Amino acid sequence: MKKILKMLFGLVVGIVAGLLFGAVITVVFSGGSFSDFFNKLLSIDFLDTLQLIGFALIWMFVTAILQIIVHEGGHLVAGLLTGYRFVSFRVFSLTLIKKDNRFQFRRFSIGGTGGQCLMAPPERPLEQIDTRWYNLGGVLANVLLSTAALLALVHFDLPMWAETFLIMLMITGYIFALLNGLPLKISGVGNDGHNLLHLEKSPVDKRILCQILQANANIQEGQQPKDLPSAFFEGLEEVDWSDSIQTNWLTMVVGRMENLHQWDEAYQLLTNALDNKKEMPQLIVMEITCEMVFVSLVKGLLDEAKQLYTQEVQKYVKTYARIQSSKQRLAFAVALIMKGDKEEASRILSTLKSNRHQYLLQGEIDMDIELMEWLMQHK
Secondary structure (H helix, E strand, C coil), X not given: CHHHXXXXXXHHHHHHHHHHHHHHHHHHHHCCCHHHHHHHHHCCCHHHHHHHHXXXXXXXXXXXXXXXXXXXXXXXXXXXXXXXXXXXXEECCEEEEEECCEEEEEECCCCCCCEEEEEECCCCCHHHCCCHHHHXXXXXXXXXXXXXXXXXXXHCCCCHHHHHHHHHHXXXXXXXXXXXXXXXXXXXXXXXXXXXXXXXXXXXXXXXXXXXXXXXXXXXXXXXXXXXXXXXXXXXXXXXXXXXXXXXXXXXXXXXXXXXXXXHHHHHHHHXXXXXXXXXXXXXHHHHHHXXXXXXXXXXXXXXXXHHCCHHHHHHHHHHCCCCHHXXXXXXXXXXXXXXXXXXXXXXXXXHHHCHHHCCCHHHXXXXXXXXXXHHHHC
């Protein structure tokens, strides 16, 4: 019920915001007044009004998806122009990758994101790697498309459905540009505008981000974390727990420790992280908690694992189990060690093996299958 109420509230807010924005645009470009705009709006036939609202609702969803594609496309173009290499292009969970010189689709998602364009940084000294255009590209693409829609509205006489489409395209694009361009942290994670400014001031975070991007590319192409250069996992004398780049990098370090069966080291790092969880973005806290449950089970700390494996964590694992093999690994360990259900664990492992090529990060799934097989033999 709460979700429905939130959706209805958001819809009402969107309609009101759209009307106000339309009023401003009409007054600016037609020279009329706000009262003229709303009097004209009230004089519209009821059926025409319903038709207008119907078009607006349809185009709101369509244009939002288009603006996500355009935004990520802007990152892609800006990245390619500054020397980055294409790795993946995601809209919601549908992800385009290039494998064996052919484009293929996989499913992957990250909470709180509608899309993502990942690229590998150019092989240059850190100071020569530009991160500004890569971050700015998406915002520029949204602004350009929205401005084109505005110009079309001003200069062409169009039917109502086309005008409504262009209005919604313009509104969603400028909203996307503002939300991504104004330097903000959303749920503790910096947006494009924040990263554009922050990375220029923080060479440490710039280096770590480049390490994350390159490691992600290598893992997607089939390398396991243990096989990556150790330099990818070097770097911080002191962690800023409120920094999403640094904490995201720590999850990558934990993954390599697990891959190498460095359980004590992983446990210590995860313990330090959870001691500072109030400072971390919630998404990172959930990832850290999942890995802590897994490592605790491996180390035989059943009480600690049970305490951490709350309903919230279980729901998180279930949500991402079909698109992240690490969640299948955790579900396997819970079945095998916490529940003592070897049959269920075997089923999870068999299913993952059968579906292994559907996952995005092939190096990660190889690691997860290896760990599951190792646990099956040793637990």
